[in-house]
Amino acid sequence: MPSGGYRPGAGRPKKSPMQKLLDGNPGKRPLMFLELGESDELPQTPAKWLSANGKEVYREVYEWLAKVGCLKGILPYHLEEYAHCRSRWKEYEEIIMQTSIRSDKVDVVAVATLAEKYMNLTNAVWQKIFAVVRDSKLKTWDMKTPNDT
Numbered sequence: 001m002p003s004g005g006y007r008p009g010a011g012r013p014k015k016s017p018m019q020k021l022l023d024g025n026p027g028k029r030p031l032m033f034l035e036l037g038e039s040d041e042l043p044q045t046p047a048k049w050l051s052a053n054g055k056e057v058y059r060e061v062y063e064w065l066a067k068v069g070c071l072k073g074i075l076p077y078h079l080e081e082y083a084h085c086r087s088r089w090k091e092y093e094e095i096i097m098q099t100s101i102r103s104d105k106v107d108v109v110a111v112a113t114l115a116e117k118y119m120n121l122t123n124a125v126w127q128k129i130f131a132v133v134r135d136s137k138l139k140t141w142d143m144k145t146p147n148d149t
Helices: 017-023 052-068 076-099 105-136
Strands: none
């Protein structure tokens, strides 16, 4: 009977992800770090395509990021997307509040579904922005965010 070839479980055991982290740079390749220049800061003015509510949300989050001191490292697209999603979510919530009492149930369910989708999108985009702030380890941050209100 032949004994060569691939056998499941044979060979050196694989390292766990934790062990890989503890070992550091196992390939000993030089690590490249990106330097962020002055032009990599977020634009202070919101995009033209945002609605009035979206521009308000953009300015609110921009002011918070400036106060905290974390204008670098966040992609402008993420902040624009967050402002758009949050403003739409607020609009749908207002529609639900205004029409839920006097309207047909089907319309309210459709709008509620859209509101839930925008809420989930808003949270997903906020996590991208917040990850940069959290990982920056800022000294001026009081652990409060514009998303808390």
